[in-house]
Amino acid sequence: xxxxxxxxxxxxxxxxxxxxxxxxxxxxxxxxxxxxxxxxxxxxxxxxxxxxxxxxxxxxxxxxxxxxxxxxxxxxxxxxxxxxxxxxxxxxxxxxxxxxxxxxxxxxxxxxxxxxxxxxxxxxxxxxxxxxxxxxxxxxxxxxxxxxxxxxxxxxxxxxxxxxxxxxxxxxxxxxxxxxxxxxxxxxxxxxxxxxxxxxxxxxxxxxxxxxxxxxxxxxxxxxxxxxxxxxxxxxxxxxxxxxxxxxxxxxxxxxxxxxxxx
Numbered sequence: 352x353x354x355x356x357x358x359x360x361x362x363x364x365x366x367x368x369x370x371x372x373x374x375x376x377x378x379x380x381x382x383x384x385x386x387x388x389x390x391x392x393x394x395x396x397x398x399x400x401x402x403x404x405x406x407x408x409x410x411x412x413x414x415x416x417x418x419x420x421x422x423x424x425x426x427x428x429x430x431x432x433x434x435x436x437x438x439x440x441x442x443x444x445x446x447x448x449x450x451x452x453x454x455x456x457x458x459x460x461x462x463x464x465x466x467x468x469x470x471x472x473x474x475x476x477x478x479x480x481x482x483x484x485x486x487x488x489x490x491x492x493x494x495x496x497x498x499x500x501x502x503x504x505x506x507x508x509x510x511x512x513x514x515x516x517x518x519x520x521x522x523x524x525x526x527x528x529x530x531x532x533x534x535x536x537x538x539x540x541x542x543x544x545x546x547x548x549x550x551x552x553x554x555x556x557x558x559x560x561x562x563x564x565x566x567x568x569x570x571x572x573x574x575x576x577x578x579x580x581x582x583x584x585x586x587x588x589x590x591x592x593x594x595x596x597x598x599x600x601x602x603x604x605x606x607x608x609x610x611x612x613x614x
Contacts, residue, residue, distance in 0.1 A: 365401055372402050405482050405499025406438040421596040425470065427509035433466040433478050435501070447494075449484040470507035473549070478503045511588050511605025512544040531576070533613035539572040539584055541607070554591040554600075559584065576613035584609045 381393035411418045412432045413425060425431050435451060437444060453466035456476055466478065480501045485494040517524045518538045519531060531537055541557060543550060559572035562582055572584065586607040591600040 367403055370401060373400070375399055375401055403497070405484060405497050407482070407499060407501065408436050408438070409478060409480055409501050409503040410434045410436050411503060411505065419597070422594065423504055423506050424594060424601055425505045425507050427470050427473065427507040429469065431468045431470060431505070431507075433468070433480075433503065434464075435480060435482060444484060444486060444497075447484045447486040447497075449482060452481040452483075454479045470505075473507055473509065475504060475506050478505065508549060508601075508603070511550075511590055511603050513588070513605060513607065514542050514544070515584060515586055515607050515609040516540045516542045517609060517611065529610050529612050531611050531613050533576050533579060535575065537574050537576065537611075539574070539586075539609070540570075541586060541588060543588075550590055550592060550603075553593065553603075556589045558587040558589075560586075576611075579613055581610065581612050584611065 376396055376398055378396040379394060380391055382389040383392045408420065410433070411422075411425065412434070413429050418425070433453065439445075450462060451464055452460045452462055454460045455466075455468060455478055466480075468476075468478075470476070480499075480503075482499040482501070484497040484499075486497055487494050514526060516539070517528075517531065518540070519535050524531065539559065545551075555570075556568065557570060559567045559569065561572075561574065561584055572586075574584075576582070586609075588605040588607070590603040590605075592603060594601050
C-alpha cells in the first residue's frame, strides 16, 4: 500500500529448494481507492533473473581509470588490471571464503584476488574467471558452495603504425634509401599498417613538416629540393576512431620521420 508517498516496497525471499532459476517478470498495478471502489491509475513490469550462481562482473582498469562494461579496447604496453565486483545487495555473502581462478585465453590458471596483464600485441583476448565461494549458513555446520563463471573480451591497441613513403617520377624509393634526386618533384605519403582494419571507420589528420619549418595539414607532402643538404621530413598522424556503443571516439597518435639527402 502507498500512503503519503509514491514508493511501495515488497520484500521477497526466494528459496533455492522451492524457486527454480530462470527469467521472471514482475508486474505491478497501482489502484486508487474511492470509498468502496478501486480504479487502476498505473501499471508496469520489469524482468529479473533468478540464479543459484554467483552474480558479478569483471572490471577492467588502466591508469586508475575503470573502463565501461561495453568497452573492449585497451592500450598496449600499459598495465591492465582485472578485478571482480560481487553483486550482493542482500548481504548473502557477508560471511564467506572464496577463491578466484583467472585465465588469459587458454593459458594457465592463476589463483589471485586480481589479474594483471601487459599486452604487447593487438589481438583479441578473453579473460576468464571462475569464482568459488564457501558460504557459512547459520542453521548448518557445513558451508554451502556457490560458483560463478565470467568472461571479458579485450582488444589491445597501441599507437598508429605505418611509414612515410617517398617517391620520385612515379618510382617508390626503398625504405632504407635516403638519397634522392635534386630539382625533381618529391612526393611524401603515409602508408598505414592496419591488417586488422581497426582504423576502418576513423577520421584522420596529418601534419607534415620539413626540418623545423611550418606545418602543412594535407594527406600528402610535395617538395622540390634545390640544395644537397640533409633534410628530415616529420609527420604527425592523429586518428579519431569510432568505438561501438560509445559516443566518444578513441584518439590515436603516431609520429614518423624520414631522412633524405638530395644529390
